[in-house]
Amino acid sequence: MTMTQWDQNELEAYPLTGRFLANRVRAELTAEEKRVLETSVDEVEVFDRTRRILTQGEVYNHSTILIDGLVMRTIEGADRRHGISIQVPGDFVDLHCFALKRLDHNLDTVGPVRLGYVRHSRLREIMDHYPKLARILWFATLVDAAIHREWVMKLEQLTVPKRLAHVFAENWYRLRLVGLGDENGFASPLNQAVLSELVGATPIHVSRALKDLRERGIADFSRGRIDLPDREKLYEFAAFDPDYLYGTKGFDPGSENG
Amino acid sequence: MTMTQWDQNELEAYPLTGRFLANRVRAELTAEEKRVLETSVDEVEVFDRTRRILTQGEVYNHSTILIDGLVMRTIEGADRRHGISIQVPGDFVDLHCFALKRLDHNLDTVGPVRLGYVRHSRLREIMDHYPKLARILWFATLVDAAIHREWVMKLEQLTVPKRLAHVFAENWYRLRLVGLGDENGFASPLNQAVLSELVGATPIHVSRALKDLRERGIADFSRGRIDLPDREKLYEFAAFDPDYLYGTKGFDPGSENG
DNA sequence: CGAAAATTTGACGACTCTCAAGTCGAGTGG
DNA sequence: CCACTCGACTTGAGAGTCGTCAAATTTTCG
Numbered sequence: 190m191t192m193t194q195w196d197q198n199e200l201e202a203y204p205l206t207g208r209f210l211a212n213r214v215r216a217e218l219t220a221e222e223k224r225v226l227e228t229s230v231d232e233v234e235v236f237d238r239t240r241r242i243l244t245q246g247e248v249y250n251h252s253t254i255l256i257d258g259l260v261m262r263t264i265e266g267a268d269r270r271h272g273i274s275i276q277v278p279g280d281f282v283d284l285h286c287f288a289l290k291r292l293d294h295n296l297d298t299v300g301p302v303r304l305g306y307v308r309h310s311r312l313r314e315i316m317d318h319y320p321k322l323a324r325i326l327w328f329a330t331l332v333d334a335a336i337h338r339e340w341v342m343k344l345e346q347l348t349v350p351k352r353l354a355h356v357f358a359e360n361w362y363r364l365r366l367v368g369l370g371d372e373n374g375f376a377s378p379l380n381q382a383v384l385s386e387l388v389g390a391t392p393i394h395v396s397r398a399l400k401d402l403r404e405r406g407i408a409d410f411s412r413g414r415i416d417l418p419d420r421e422k423l424y425e426f427a428a429f430d431p432d433y434l435y436g437t438k439g440f441d442p443g444s445e446n447g
Numbered sequence: 448m449t450m451t452q453w454d455q456n457e458l459e460a461y462p463l464t465g466r467f468l469a470n471r472v473r474a475e476l477t478a479e480e481k482r483v484l485e486t487s488v489d490e491v492e493v494f495d496r497t498r499r500i501l502t503q504g505e506v507y508n509h510s511t512i513l514i515d516g517l518v519m520r521t522i523e524g525a526d527r528r529h530g531i532s533i534q535v536p537g538d539f540v541d542l543h544c545f546a547l548k549r550l551d552h553n554l555d556t557v558g559p560v561r562l563g564y565v566r567h568s569r570l571r572e573i574m575d576h577y578p579k580l581a582r583i584l585w586f587a588t589l590v591d592a593a594i595h596r597e598w599v600m601k602l603e604q605l606t607v608p609k610r611l612a613h614v615f616a617e618n619w620y621r622l623r624l625v626g627l628g629d630e631n632g633f634a635s636p637l638n639q640a641v642l643s644e645l646v647g648a649t650p651i652h653v654s655r656a657l658k659d660l661r662e663r664g665i666a667d668f669s670r671g672r673i674d675l676p677d678r679e680k681l682y683e684f685a686a687f688d689p690d691y692l693y694g695t696k697g698f699d700p701g702s703e704n705g
Numbered sequence: 706c707g708a709a710a711a712t713t714t715g716a717c718g719a720c721t722c723t724c725a726a727g728t729c730g731a732g733t734g735g
Numbered sequence: 736c737c738a739c740t741c742g743a744c745t746t747g748a749g750a751g752t753c754g755t756c757a758a759a760t761t762t763t764c765g
Contacts, residue, residue, distance in 0.1 A: 246690070264600045267686060271600045285589045288582055293593045293691040316582060320575045324546055327585050331543045334588065335551045337595035342522045342529045344602040345647025348720065381744065389603025394721055396745055412743080428525060432504070433551040606752065639712065652753055654713055670711080670762085 196368035203227045205256055205305045208279025208367040212440050214328055222322050225315065230254065230305035236298055243283050243296040251306045254281045258302030259378055263295045263386070272387035274336055275299075275360055279367040285330050287312045300378025332435050339433045344389065347428065350398040352388040354427035357408050357415055362431050365442035372443055374409075374416040384410075454626035461485045463514055463563045466537025466625040470698050472586055480580050483573065488512065488563035494556050501541050501554040509564045510545050513538045516560030517636055521553045521644070530645035532594055533557075533618055537625040543588050545570045558636025590693050597691045602647060605686065608656040610646040612685035615666050615673055620689050623700035630701055632667075632674040642668075 199215075200207040206226045209215060218226075233256070236242070242253065245264070260282050262273040273294060276282045286292045287309050316323045336359075343355050360377070364370035381399070385392040402408040407423050409416040417423050420443060424430075431442075457473075458465040464484045467473060476484075491514070494500070500511065503522070518540050520531040531552060534540045544550045545567050574581045594617075601613050618635070622628035639657065643650040660666040665681050667674040675681050678701060682688075689700075 262596065264596065266600060266604045271603050273596045273599050285592065288586045289589050289593070289693065293693075294596055317578045320581075323578075323581065324574060327588070328546045330585070330589060330592065331547050334543065334592035334595060335547070337592060337599060338520065338522065338531045338552055340599055341531050341595060341602065342524060344599065345529050346524050391722060392744085393723085393746090396743095397721095400745080435547065435551075649754060650712080651714090651755085654711095655753090658713085 200368075205230045205233065206254060206279075208256075209254065209281065210325065210329060211279055211368065212366040212437050213332070213435050214325060216437065218322070218325065222319060222325075225319060225322060229307045229311045229315070231308060231311075232306040234304050234306070235302070236304070237301045238298075239300070240298050241295055242298060242304065243286065243292060245293060245295050246291050248291050249283075249286055250309050252281065252283050252287050252309065252312065253296070254305045254307065255279065256303040256305050259299040260302060261297050261299050261383070261387070263297050264293075265295070270297075270386055271389065272383065274333070274340065275356070275387065277360070277363045277367060278369060280333075281326070281329050284312075284326060285333075288330075299383055335433045335435065343428070349388055349390045349394055350401045351427055352390075353384065353395065353398050354402060354407055354423055355429055356384070356387055357410075357417060358423050358427045358429040359431075359434070361415075361417060362429075362434060362436075362442050366434070366436055366440065373418065374414065376414050378413070379415070380412055381410075458626075463488045463491065464512060464537075466514075467512065467539065468583065468587060469537055469626065470624040470695050471590070471693050472583060474695065476580070476583065480577060480583075483577060483580060487565045487569045487573070489566060489569070490564040492562050492564070493560070494562070495559045496556075497558070498556050499553055500556060500562065501544065501550060503551060503553050504549050506549050507541075507544055508567050510539065510567065510570065511541050511554070512563040512565065513540050514561040514563050517557040518560060519555050519557050519641065519645070521555050522551075523553070528555075528644055529647070530641065532591070532598065533614070533645065535618070535621045535625060536627060538591075539584070539587050542570075542584060543591075546588075557641055593691045593693065601686070607646055607648045607652055608659045609685055610648075611642060611653065611656050611668075612660060612665055612681055613687055614642070614645055615668075615675060616681050616685045616687040617689075617692070619673075619675060620687075620692060620694075620700050624692070624694055624698065631676065632672065634672050636671070637673075638670055639668075 196207075196211065199211065203223055203226070206223070209226065242260070243249065255276050255278055257278050260276040262276070263270050264273060282296055283292060312326075315326070343352060347355060361370055361375055364375050369375065381392050381395050385395040388395065390398070399410050402410070405426070406418060407426050409418070454469065457469065461481055461484070464481070467484065500518070501507065513534050513536055515536050518534040520534070521528050522531060540554055541550060570584075573584070601610060605613060619628055619633055622633050627633065639650050639653050643653040646653065648656070657668050660668070663684070664676060665684050667676070
């Protein structure tokens with residue numbers, strides 16, 4: 190797993206927030222604005238096991254940036270938890286709880302994570318004194334909304350095997366945007382139970398669907414790693430078109446200069 | 448169909464934007480801020496027939512507030528159009544295209560509408576000079592995202608009859624928030640074809656599901672009007688909980704003081 | 706009234722769920 | 736080193752939900 194020189198420099202300069210909007214509008218930020226962001230993180234925390242880091246309906250006075258690991262947005266349904274979306278390193282996972290006060294969903298870690306906290310008072314200062322940074326933060330929450338919309342469409346359109354393929358394709362692409370994953374797949378703490386919550390199916394059916402994907406040569410899922418041997422076949426099967434992720438024009442998830 | 452005194456005053460004072468975030472955070476706006484918004488609308492347009500008002504991927508230099516009528520977010524799938532969500536009067540339907548430049552989906556009218564346009568240059572001024580208004584605009588886009596998340600969960604959880612019930616429940620509640628609809632349902636230009644795009648089913652299955660809802664006494668859908676005789680039964684069947692719509696504490700969709 | 710659009714119905718097959726049982730793999734204690 | 740255990744995963748059978756194809760019926764509107 191390699192990273193571009195660009196990413197390495199950015200991560201050395203901004204170890205906590207260097208992945209924020211990488212290969213999206215991050216390039217529009219000035220050094221000062223990046224520094225304002227980086228120094229806004231006033232606490233870093235590490236969790237090893239699965240854990241709820243934000244609970245639906247409660248009020249917080251900080252927001253959280255995901256530095257390393259995976260976090261899932263969830264909503265408790267009638268009898269089971271439902272996965273809404275996955276967040277990857279660099280994502281400001283609950284930026285919107287600053288503007289919304291309370292949130293309508295939970296944030297649960299999946300596997301070990303490293304988190305950075307930013308106080309809302311600090312965000313308010315940013316809103317008041319750095320209009321461009323404010324716009325960028327707004328942008329970040331809007332990309333999340335675009336991801337939700339795409340997923341609504343896919344849920345309406347795709348069968349479970351194709352939904353799984355889409356989850357893999359999107360997750361892979363987003364990891365590549367921030368310099369993670371490799372050209373043949375990515376490491377992941379996901380298991381079949383979590384996948385079933387994400388695609389709205391039973392674990393049993395997910396198992397069958399994964400077998401289908403394996404036999405088709407589209408995706409080989411095993412605990413700890415997801416292999417994706419044929420990008421084109423994957424994209425076509427999942428009807429995946431990354432436009433909605435708002436990556437920089439010309440970004441290529443298959444090359445080293447991600 | 449009646450409205451509260453509150454709504455009437457607000458609509459007289461701000462005929463174009465008086466419904467914006469009504470019964471949500473609108474109360475936090477000062478008269479000056481409301482005036483800034485109202486005077487930002489520099490053009491009003493009326494459409495009678497179904498029509499695409501914003502096309503995926505294109506760049507616009509204005510955003511649109513829905514003054515009257517219904518608008519649907521859509522994404523073109525492999526062979527058919529998919530409905531993502533419905534917008535009601537008072538919604539700033541494509542505010543995010545200001546921050547995102549191009550949008551990932553289309554906006555299509557459903558039935559006759561009246562639209563107001565706000566130039567992006569004007570929004571930029573607001574961002575720079577009215578931080579509180581900026582936060583409110585951000586808030587508005589975040590509520591849309593919350594609606595998307597809830598719908599993702601419902602798509603993962605509910606059968607088609609229950610999805611339809613949820614669409615009716617949410618649409619009704621949101622109309623009540625802005626002083627529209629009545630205590631037994633609401634007028635609506637929706638037809639079964641559009642409903643099928645919204646819930647991710649075939650028109651044929653929607654027809655059967657509507658029959659089911661009718662026989663259960665939960666919803667009586669006919670072109671032009673949706674009757675909802677038993678709110679409690681509807682909410683329970685659809686597992687509808689309006690928290691995610693961020694209505695003002697104490698708002699009651701069943702009373703006159705909406 | 707007549708044509709077009711919207712809605713309804715029936716039959717059959719595909720996708721997914723539930724219930725139940727069985728397999729596999731990592732870690733533990735003997 | 737092996738038996739055991741627990742969680743994760745897999746397999747099978749039958750039922751429910753929903754899609755497809757085809758046709759009939761009702762509504763809308765010129």
